[in-house]
Amino acid sequence: MRFIRAMLRNPTTSVGVVLCIVVVLGALLAPWLSPHDPAEQSILDRLQPPGGEFLLGTDTFGRDVLARILWGARISLVIAVTSISAAILIGGSIGMVSGYAGGRFDLLVMQVMDVMLSFPSLILGLIVVALLGPALLNLVIAIALTAIAPFARIARAPVLSLKQRAFVEAGRALGFSHARVLFVHILPNILSEVLVMGSLWMATAVRTEASLSFIGLGVKPPTPTWGGMMRDGFENILDAPWLSIWPGLAILVLVLGLNMVGDGLRDATDPKLAGT
Amino acid sequence: MIATVVRRLLAAIPTLLAVLTLVFVIVRIVPGDPAAAILGDRATPAAVAALQAKLGLDQPVWAQYVSFLRQYLSGDFGVSMVTNRPILADVAAVLPHTIDLTLAAMLIGTLIGIPAGVSAALHRNGVIDVAARLLSLIGLSFPVFVSGIFLLLAFALHWRIFPVIGNANLADPLDRLTKLVLPAATLGLVMAAYITRVTRSAMLQVLSEDYIRTARAKGVPWRGVVWRHGLRNAGLPVVTVVGLYVGILIGNSVLTEIVFNRPGLGRIIVGALNQRDYTTLQGLMVIYCFLIVVVNLLTDLAYGVIDPRVKQA
Numbered sequence: 001m002r003f004i005r006a007m008l009r010n011p012t013t014s015v016g017v018v019l020c021i022v023v024v025l026g027a028l029l030a031p032w033l034s035p036h037d038p039a040e041q042s043i044l045d046r047l048q049p050p051g052g053e054f055l056l057g058t059d060t061f062g063r064d065v066l067a068r069i070l071w072g073a074r075i076s077l078v079i080a081v082t083s084i085s086a087a088i089l090i091g092g093s094i095g096m097v098s099g100y101a102g103g104r105f106d107l108l109v110m111q112v113m114d115v116m117l118s119f120p121s122l123i124l125g126l127i128v129v130a131l132l133g134p135a136l137l138n139l140v141i142a143i144a145l146t147a148i149a150p151f152a153r154i155a156r157a158p159v160l161s162l163k164q165r166a167f168v169e170a171g172r173a174l175g176f177s178h179a180r181v182l183f184v185h186i187l188p189n190i191l192s193e194v195l196v197m198g199s200l201w202m203a204t205a206v207r208t209e210a211s212l213s214f215i216g217l218g219v220k221p222p223t224p225t226w227g228g229m230m231r232d233g234f235e236n237i238l239d240a241p242w243l244s245i246w247p248g249l250a251i252l253v254l255v256l257g258l259n260m261v262g263d264g265l266r267d268a269t270d271p272k273l274a275g276t
Numbered sequence: 277m278i279a280t281v282v283r284r285l286l287a288a289i290p291t292l293l294a295v296l297t298l299v300f301v302i303v304r305i306v307p308g309d310p311a312a313a314i315l316g317d318r319a320t321p322a323a324v325a326a327l328q329a330k331l332g333l334d335q336p337v338w339a340q341y342v343s344f345l346r347q348y349l350s351g352d353f354g355v356s357m358v359t360n361r362p363i364l365a366d367v368a369a370v371l372p373h374t375i376d377l378t379l380a381a382m383l384i385g386t387l388i389g390i391p392a393g394v395s396a397a398l399h400r401n402g403v404i405d406v407a408a409r410l411l412s413l414i415g416l417s418f419p420v421f422v423s424g425i426f427l428l429l430a431f432a433l434h435w436r437i438f439p440v441i442g443n444a445n446l447a448d449p450l451d452r453l454t455k456l457v458l459p460a461a462t463l464g465l466v467m468a469a470y471i472t473r474v475t476r477s478a479m480l481q482v483l484s485e486d487y488i489r490t491a492r493a494k495g496v497p498w499r500g501v502v503w504r505h506g507l508r509n510a511g512l513p514v515v516t517v518v519g520l521y522v523g524i525l526i527g528n529s530v531l532t533e534i535v536f537n538r539p540g541l542g543r544i545i546v547g548a549l550n551q552r553d554y555t556t557l558q559g560l561m562v563i564y565c566f567l568i569v570v571v572n573l574l575t576d577l578a579y580g581v582i583d584p585r586v587k588q589a
Contacts, residue, residue, distance in 0.1 A: 237428070245429070256414060
């Protein structure tokens with residue numbers, strides 16, 4: 001509770017929390033908030049400017065932009081949450097086991113992680129989705145792959161010092177297995193650090209998903225995605241600039257919110273870093 | 277200095293080998309047969325088998341790996357399966373555009389980011405600091421294709437100050453420059469946001485050090501303290517971030533090239549993806565990774581220049 005209060009005392013974080021809540025509520029309540037079906041086409045209403053019946057205008061198929069933005073938020077959030085959770089689970093476990101084991105095994109694992117880090121993340125995501133095919137699960141795999149190495153590094157660093165501490169030695173002396181020491185006794189001590197990075201990486205995941213969709217490697221149409229909407233809008237930028245502006249602002253609001261929350265979490269968990 | 281360079285170069289060799297291995301694994305780990313994917317659904321089994329033989333995919337994996345390593349280590353990046361042109365020739369044709377864009381973006385990023393970060397640190401919690409922090413957070417949150425499209429809408433379509441898109445004529449410096457401004461601003465502003473944050477936090481740490489107080493006590497003018505003693509010592513984390521940023525810059529340049537319809541490495545990679553040109557994809561992945569390894573090497577060497585203690589270590 002004190003942690004949440006410390007976090008919310010920072011005005012930037014509070015704004016970030018509000019921005020994220022707005023997007024999450026928009027996504028959850030999309031069926032009730034959407035004035036129209038996101039896939040409903042109406043050729044007579046194509047490229048309507050914002051206002052009137054269509055608050056944010058319509059696209060080239062006469063679909064309501066507001067409805068598509070609300071439903072598109074679901075895709076962005078689902079992909080960001082699942083891909084980063086997977087990266088935390090896989091990368092975090094690799095980092096913890098590697099740091100705990102130490103020696104040559106640690107050296108080898110970290111070398112592999114360093115090599116993965118030397119790949120430009122968007123290019124890696126681009127190639128993985130292109131090879132696997134554009135689908136929701138494949139996007140999750142591609143984005144998770146780009147985030148595994150950073151989480152392995154983040155989880156490993158504190159384990160290196162924690163494993164020297166008395167409580168770990170005591171656990172081993174009591175006959176606890178390595179797995180129990182690692183996941184029951186060490187894990188709670190590194191969780192906050194990993195989760196803080198998780199929120200910052202969620203912002204990166206939203207950006208990456210939108211970028212891949214913009215390139216044409218996102219979830220297939222007619223499912224609405226913000227990046228895909230930007231792509232369609234970009235093709236009509238001269239006649240209908242609102243098609244690019246609204247989804248662009250939606251992406252900005254969510255990524256900015258997540259970054260603000262991530263910064264706040266980081267400051268609240270490590271007061272030394274506060275305001276840096 | 278030469279010994280350091282040689283040592284770092286030797287240390288980069290295993291990384292390069294590992295990067296090559298990972299590229300090999302990624303392209304082959306994916307389910308499905310590349311030959312069948314390239315030829316499409318209507319390909320006959322004979323045509324697929326012929327292409328497999330041409331690509332060497334009928335060989336055992338270890339033999340493929342050995343010939344893959346031999347090919348790239350001898351500097352042969354292969355031939356595009358679609359155009360039949362050497363990949364390096366395609367890359368060389370667009371390289372001036374990519375170099376223009378990258379250098380201009382780095383220039384904008386450092387020219388805005390370093391002074392903004394230093395001023396923010398000097399006016400901690402003041403108006404300048406709050407503005408710098410907020411703007412850098414917004415800058416970091418903009419995916420480049422969104423900021424690129426917004427800049428395009430404002431400066432090319434609404435105010436008509438810069439050309440909308442374009443393949444710059446390399447022989448005409450003015451044309452080259454005007455077509456560079458918006459794409460470079462798109463990439464550079466995001467980079468400036470990163471550099472502002474890192475410079476600010478590094479400067480805050482350095483300015484609280486004892487040697488800064490000593491320099492001030494000795495009567496060194498404040499400007500000298502900040503720029504000579506402060507920034508030089510804050511330089512290491514800043515250089516590290518600029519080095520690490522190259523990976524992000526590469527990804528961002530792909531999106532910028534698409535938005536502004538500029539020729540470049542990014543456009544080649546997207547074209548190769550659309551045409552399922554595996555050899556070009558593989559070649560470009562290797563080129564990108566080499567580039568990052570080289571930048572990491574240069575970053576390591578820059579440490580020695582900024583901080584002589586690193587060179588002695």
